[in-house]
Amino acid sequence: MPLSQSDITSVLHETRKFPPPAEFSKRAHVKSLAEYKKIHRESVRNPQKFWGKIAKELHWFKQWKKVLEWKEPFAKWFAGGKTNLCFNCLDRHVNSWRRNKVAIIWEGEPGDVRNIPYASLHRQVCQFANVLKSLGVKKGDRIIIYMPLIPEAVFAMLACTRIGAVHSVIFGGFSSEAVKDRIHDSGATTVITADGGFRRGQAVGLKANVDKALRDCPGVKHVIVAQRTKEPIHMEPGRDHWWHELAENAGYECPAEPLDSEHPLFILYTSGSTGKPKGILHTTGGYMVSAYLTTKYVFDLREEDTYWCTADIGWVTGHTYSVYGALLNGATTVLYEGAPNHPAPDRFWQIIDKFGVTIFYTAPTAIRAFIKWGEQHVLKHSLKTLRLLGTVGEPINPEAWMWYYNVVGKKRCPIVDTWWQTETGTIMITPLPGAIPTKPGTATLPFFGIDPAVVNKEGREVPPNTGGYLVIRKPWPAMLRGLYGDPERYKKTYWSEIKGCYFTGDGARRDKDGYFWIMGRIDDVVNVSGHRIGTMEVESALVSHKDVAEAAVVARPDDLKGQALVAFVTLKGGITADGSLQEELRQHVAQEIGSLAKPDDIRFTDTLPKTRSGKIMRRLLREIASGQEVKGDTTTLEDFGVLAKLREEDE
Ligand code: WTA
Numbered sequence: 001m002p003l004s005q006s007d008i009t010s011v012l013h014e015t016r017k018f019p020p021p022a023e024f025s026k027r028a029h030v031k032s033l034a035e036y037k038k039i040h041r042e043s044v045r046n047p048q049k050f051w052g053k054i055a056k057e058l059h060w061f062k063q064w065k066k067v068l069e070w071k072e073p074f075a076k077w078f079a080g081g082k083t084n085l086c087f088n089c090l091d092r093h094v095n096s097w098r099r100n101k102v103a104i105i106w107e108g109e110p111g112d113v114r115n116i117p118y119a120s121l122h123r124q125v126c127q128f129a130n131v132l133k134s135l136g137v138k139k140g141d142r143i144i145i146y147m148p149l150i151p152e153a154v155f156a157m158l159a160c161t162r163i164g165a166v167h168s169v170i171f172g173g174f175s176s177e178a179v180k181d182r183i184h185d186s187g188a189t190t191v192i193t194a195d196g197g198f199r200r201g202q203a204v205g206l207k208a209n210v211d212k213a214l215r216d217c218p219g220v221k222h223v224i225v226a227q228r229t230k231e232p233i234h235m236e237p238g239r240d241h242w243w244h245e246l247a248e249n250a251g252y253e254c255p256a257e258p259l260d261s262e263h264p265l266f267i268l269y270t271s272g273s274t275g276k277p278k279g280i281l282h283t284t285g286g287y288m289v290s291a292y293l294t295t296k297y298v299f300d301l302r303e304e305d306t307y308w309c310t311a312d313i314g315w316v317t318g319h320t321y322s323v324y325g326a327l328l329n330g331a332t333t334v335l336y337e338g339a340p341n342h343p344a345p346d347r348f349w350q351i352i353d354k355f356g357v358t359i360f361y362t363a364p365t366a367i368r369a370f371i372k373w374g375e376q377h378v379l380k381h382s383l384k385t386l387r388l389l390g391t392v393g394e395p396i397n398p399e400a401w402m403w404y405y406n407v408v409g410k411k412r413c414p415i416v417d418t419w420w421q422t423e424t425g426t427i428m429i430t431p432l433p434g435a436i437p438t439k440p441g442t443a444t445l446p447f448f449g450i451d452p453a454v455v456n457k458e459g460r461e462v463p464p465n466t467g468g469y470l471v472i473r474k475p476w477p478a479m480l481r482g483l484y485g486d487p488e489r490y491k492k493t494y495w496s497e498i499k500g501c502y503f504t505g506d507g508a509r510r511d512k513d514g515y516f517w518i519m520g521r522i523d524d525v526v527n528v529s530g531h532r533i534g535t536m537e538v539e540s541a542l543v544s545h546k547d548v549a550e551a552a553v554v555a556r557p558d559d560l561k562g563q564a565l566v567a568f569v570t571l572k573g574g575i576t577a578d579g580s581l582q583e584e585l586r587q588h589v590a591q592e593i594g595s596l597a598k599p600d601d602i603r604f605t606d607t608l609p610k611t612r613s614g615k616i617m618r619r620l621l622r623e624i625a626s627g628q629e630v631k632g633d634t635t636t637l638e639d640f641g642v643l644a645k646l647r648e649e650d651e
Helices: 022-027 033-045 047-055 085-094 118-134 151-163 176-186 207-214 243-248 284-298 316-328 347-355 364-373 398-408 487-495 535-543 581-592 618-625 640-650
Strands: 066-071 074-079 102-107 113-117 142-146 166-169 190-194 196-199 202-205 222-226 240-242 264-270 278-283 306-309 332-336 359-362 388-392 415-418 452-455 468-472 502-510 516-521 525-528 531-534 548-558 562-571 601-604
Touching (some): 047 066, 047 284, 074 284, 085 118, 085 151, 085 284, 085 316, 102 118, 113 118, 118 243, 142 151, 142 176, 151 316, 166 176, 176 207, 176 264, 176 278, 190 207, 202 207, 222 243, 264 284, 264 316, 278 284, 306 316, 332 347, 364 398, 398 415, 398 535, 452 502, 487 502, 516 535, 531 535, 535 548, 535 581, 562 618, 581 601
Parallel strands (some): 102 332, 142 166, 142 190, 166 264, 190 222, 306 332, 359 388, 388 415, 562 601
Antiparallel strands (some): 196 202, 452 468, 468 502, 502 516, 548 562
C-alpha cells in the first residue's frame, strides 16, 4: 500500500449533532459523555487492569497468570488462563434463571419460525458436539461450516467451540472454487453443510458446490448435511452423513473442554480487494471478553431486549454480534434466513413488528437499498418497539444516516455507527448510545480500552480536521493473532506501514471534538491535483442530491490532475437521467464540497457491482473507468451482468 503521497485532504463538512435522548441516557449503562470519558481514560491508561476486571465477569476454569503478554506484533491475552466460549454462551445461563429464556428467535424465508430457549440450545449443541466427536473430530481440527442461516449453523459453530475445534464459516453465497481454496488453506478435515437454503423464494442448493469442491480436497474425510430444503442431493457413501441421522445416536451430555485462552477459535477469510483471501485468525479468551463487553455497552443491552443483527454468520459481524456477543450476554437474538425484499420490500419491518425487535443493527448498503425501494414500505409498519439502531461495514453517507434516523427510528432512536474490521474482531470506534452525541457520518469515539489515532506516513498524529491514516496504538483483546499459516504477511500487512502501530488500511480524520470520520480504505482515496480526497466523501455529496440513490466514485489516471474522478450513480425509482442532470450533479458536489471534488465523468447505471457482503467493488469500477480489461478475482461479485452493462454505457 503506497504511503508515499501527501496527506489526505478531508472535505466533508457535516455540522448536525444529536445528543442522546434524556430518557435513553437515564436508563443506559453509561449515562453521560463525562462518564464515558472517565472510563475510557482509565481503560487506556491501564488496559490490563480494565480488561482483567471485565474478564472476571465471565467463567474461567483456570485464572490467567498475566492479562497481556505483548511482543509486537504478537499478543497473548489472559495468558495461562483456561476457559470455553461455548460454556460462557450457554452453560452459564442454563445454570441460572435464564434457563428457559429464548436465546434464538429464528425465521426462515418461507415464514417458518423456531424459538429456541437456552436450555434447548444447550442440549442441541452438546448433542452435535458428540456427533463431531463420534466422527473423530479433535481439539484443534479445522471445520468448514458452509450453511444457510438456519439454527443448525449456530449449533455447529458452538459445538466446535465446545470441543476446541476451529471453525471457518464460509458465506453460503460463495462458489465451489472459494470453498475449495479455503479448505486447502485451512487444512480442514470436516465440512458441515446443508442440502440448501431459501433465497428470494427459491431453494438454493449448497451440497452440489461442496461435492464439486471436494473433488480436489482429499483431506476432507466427513461431510455432515443438515436437511433444510428437502431437494434431492447426492450423498457420497462413507463420506457424507445426514445430521439428523447422526444426532439420533448422540447423547445430550458433553462437558465443555477447558481451553487455553490463546487456543485458536476461528479462521475467517476476508475477500480482500486484492490478492488471495486472508485467513484471519482469532483466539478464545480475548475475543470472548471483548465480544461480551462491546455487545453490552454499544447496544446498551438489557435483559428484556429483542436484538437483531441482520448480518449473515458468514461475516465477522454475524460471528461477533448475531451469535457470540449476544449469547455471552444472555440476550434474545433474532436470525432471519432470507432476502430483505422477499416476498416484498417490507420484510425486515414486518419482522421487527412481529417479534417486537428493540435493537436493530444493519449495514449502509441495506439502508441505501431501503431508500431506493421507498419509505412507503417502512411506513406500513409501526416499528414502535425499536429503541436503538446500528450500522456497520462502510462509511454511512450523512443523508442515508438521516433517512435511517427519521424514517426507521422516527427521530427517537439513537444510531450507533460502529467502525471495526474482521481483523479487529469486535467494535473499536462507536458511539455509546446513552453517552455520546452523534453526528451523521461519524463513528465518533473509541470504545473502552481502544487507542486509535490518525497519523501521517511518518506516524505522527495530524492536527484536527486533517486527513491521515487510521492506526491503533495499543494491542486489544480481540485483535487478530495472525493470518493463518502466514506470519510474514501478517507482519507486513498490519505492522510495518506505520512503526509501532496496527495499520487499519483506512483513511480518517478527527474533528475538533475528537470524533473519527472514516474516509474509507486507503486505496479508495484518490489524488486530484495534489489533493487526496476520500471518494466516500464525494459519494456522500452525490447521495445528498434528491434524485440519487447510490453512488460509487473512483479515479482514473489524468495527465493534468494526476487522477480524475469518475462517478457511477444509480437514481431513485422512477427518475430518469436527462441531459442536464449530469451537470447538475457536478454543481451539487461543487457546492457541497468544493470544485476540486467535482467528478469529471458521471455515468448512470441501474446497479453497482458488489461483493456478496455488499461492498462496492471499486477495483472493477476503476478498471472500467480507465478503460482497461477487467482482470483479477471476480468470484465475490454478486451480479456479473452489471459489468457488461457498465461497459456498454462506456461505448
Ligand atoms: C469499513 C466489517 C466506516 C472499513 C465489520 C473497514 C467502516 C472495513 C465501518 C472492514 C464504519 C466498517 N464506518 N467504514 N462504521 N465499518 N467499515 O472486515 O473500511 O468486512 O476497514 O468488517 O469496512 O470490513 P470487514
